[in-house]
Amino acid sequence: MAKNRVFGRPAGGVLSFYYRRFIRMIVPYLLIAGVWYGVKYIFIERDIGGFLYELSTFSFWLEHKGAWYVAMLIPVYLAYPLISRE
Secondary structure, rough: OOOOEOEEEEHHHHHHHHHHHHHHHHHHHHHHHHHHHHHHHHHHOOHHHHHHHHHHHHHHHOOOOOOHHHHHHHHOOOOOOOOHOO
16 A cells, blocks of 8 residues: 655654644643633733733743643654654
8 A cells, every 4th residue: 555655654644643742732731721820810810911921831931830741742742753763
């Protein structure tokens, strides 16, 4: 069975990889962190900028606080298809 290949993977492999990672990581993060930061920043502190700052994980990169695990996974998942040897 012949398949078109992109970067040594079956065609659509990279996009499929990114889609699966988006569903597995970003969607649950947005649901959980969106509620948590929404209550904390929008309802209690009335600070929409703080809400977006924390939700975007910039707080980890600039102040080393917040959702460090998700903040580290995003660049790793973005780089993986470029550096993997599959």
